Amino acid sequence: MPVQATIMKFGGTSVEDANAFRNVAAIIRSEVAARPVVVVSAIAGFTNALLASVQQAIEGDSRGATRSLIPDLDRHLTIARELLSLESRVAFEEAVASARREIRQLHKIIAAHPMTHPPLQDEILAGGELLSSHLLTTLLRESGVAARWVDARGLIKTDDNYGCAAPLPETSTATRTELTPLIEAGEIPVVGGFIASTLKGATTTLGRGGSDYSAAIIGAALDAREIQIWTDVTGVLTADPRIVANARTIPVLSYQEAAELAYFGAKVLHPKTIQPAIEKNIPVRVCNSRAPAEAGTLIVSESAAAPQTVKAIAHKTGITTVQVTSARMLGAYGFLRALFEVFDRHRVAIDVVTTSEVSVSLSLDNAAALPEVIPELQELGAVEIEENRAIISVVGEGLRHTPGIAARVFSTISTVNVAMISFGSSSVNLTFMVDEARVREAITDLHRVCFETDNEQGLAMNQPTEVTA
Known part of the structure; x- marks a missing residue:
């Protein structure tokens, strides 16, 4: 052997x-x-x-x-x-x-x-x-x-x-x-x-x-x-400790949860790390070299949903959003393909996509190629650019199937303007966009309600998780 x-x-x-x-x-x-x-x-x-x-x-x-x-x-x-x-x-x-x-x-x-x-x-x-x-x-x-x-x-x-x-x-x-x-x-x-x-x-x-x-x-x-x-740091934390000083170590994450957190800003893992582990079903453990005796976070194929549903809040700043509006989208086919081919030709990676009947909004982590991209997009429709945005991602197994979770999240940050909501495309992730200047406020409030509140509602959203893998 x-x-x-x-x-x-x-x-x-x-x-x-x-x-x-x-x-x-x-x-x-x-x-x-x-x-x-x-x-x-x-x-x-x-x-x-x-x-x-x-x-x-x-x-x-x-x-x-x-x-x-x-x-x-x-x-x-x-x-x-x-x-x-x-x-x-x-x-x-x-x-x-x-x-x-x-x-x-x-x-x-x-x-x-x-x-x-x-x-x-x-x-x-x-x-x-x-x-x-x-x-x-x-x-x-x-x-x-x-x-x-x-x-x-x-x-x-x-x-x-x-x-x-x-x-x-x-x-x-x-x-x-x-x-x-x-x-x-x-x-x-x-x-x-x-x-x-x-x-x-x-x-x-x-x-x-x-x-x-x-x-x-x-x-x-x-x-x-x-x-x-x-x-x-000791494992994957419930939020960025530079924003939430009392962020906690998450004992266990599923591959899917960890991949979402890594992609949407958790700094302790490179976004591509999880895929090779998934392919061979190899556990990944995140440890603290300054405190090697501490358990850290274990990432496995499956983990139980936390009773509070939310396991962590990740974010990325420095985001640029692009909105393309065109009546040609209405009832047409091929429009989205043409749109994405523009970004493909210029090798521009897209983070989040939301659509309506006549517009598409996309978020970009790296907007360096936008000066070359915009003229081609303008051939498809009217283009609007917003800079200094931030993506917030609320992650946890079972989010999509938890009644009222979106209402709880957005009522917590009701004073912060939210855009580009993406919920349902992933069963473990609720993602949305805010102004970069409000990201600290939003994450602090969400973490307090999800992980720190001692009242009845807070306790309902803050119980320990267990391994099922």
Whole structure:
């Protein structure tokens, strides 16, 4: 019987400094019997710095672009000086120096030929995960753990959509071929998340936050026992703790609930993480690397509906809405297809869609391509744009079949103007749009009624949930 691995993914805040690296190493040592495969992000903030450096190079300042990375590269050296032996530290310092030289050359090429930047940007961004995974591997080996560094580009094979590449079927075989012998030999593979390569070997990345996705892809390929996402909060919370200070950990979520929360703004999971787990029915556990003894959130195929129905409230800000109005919609066919083909041609992702007899409203998370999209939409009808909007998503198993739940939600925020209500297309999700300036007020009020109220109605909406999977 093949050995089942446990995937342990650690995010950037879990490896932000020497103490964080020490903590991660201790967590991994405690889980050696679970046959871990470790996936690690770049240290906190480094990917943003790398991305900003690419933009600086595109603007022609290659020297300034490379210089801008000195503080973050020095952070790696500081961590190594505190954690590693002299011999290991010298080797890692050479790895950092080599990365600096490679990035400098790439900055020069981008500055001279800005149009070539997408593949070169991925080469530069990969440096964050390559350095952090090398550093963690060395630390583990010096701690007595049989860790083995593995280049993720040999595991995850993708198309050439640089910046947001999609995995190819060849990934499963490549991952099993590379990792299974190591796991069976009792070694612990350490892999940089977020990065991959094309079949021809060119470096690609999976999109921002893609280390979660890497962990899920590798877990699915290995038929893992469990995929663990280690972050800086205890599991998935009932709301964003930056808005609701007393947000609570949700013990259990279904795949569908977790997918909706991830897509609509819950920061602890990348939206694509859940799909590979669903396909192989692998549990996903969200853990706190700063409090490893706490249970976190378990995500499984099914979970019981909470007596209060609502399990969490997610939100996304910075949303733009587009409304297209045309009498041609009335009783016609093909209009929606033509509308969506416009967005498809410009590779613009749509979040929420609502329709009436003569208009369609859509929400966009990224409106960068709108200047090119609007003229084509105007050929279909009158176009109205609203910026600075926010999506709020109320999530819980059984929402669609709970009488009065929508009335309770909207009566709670009766002073906030609501638009683009979507309810019924998903059995676990009620989504609507508000002005961005009112999102904090709306979420605070909803959380108070759903999870904090002690009166009879509040208690009816606030009971613990149980696992049925």
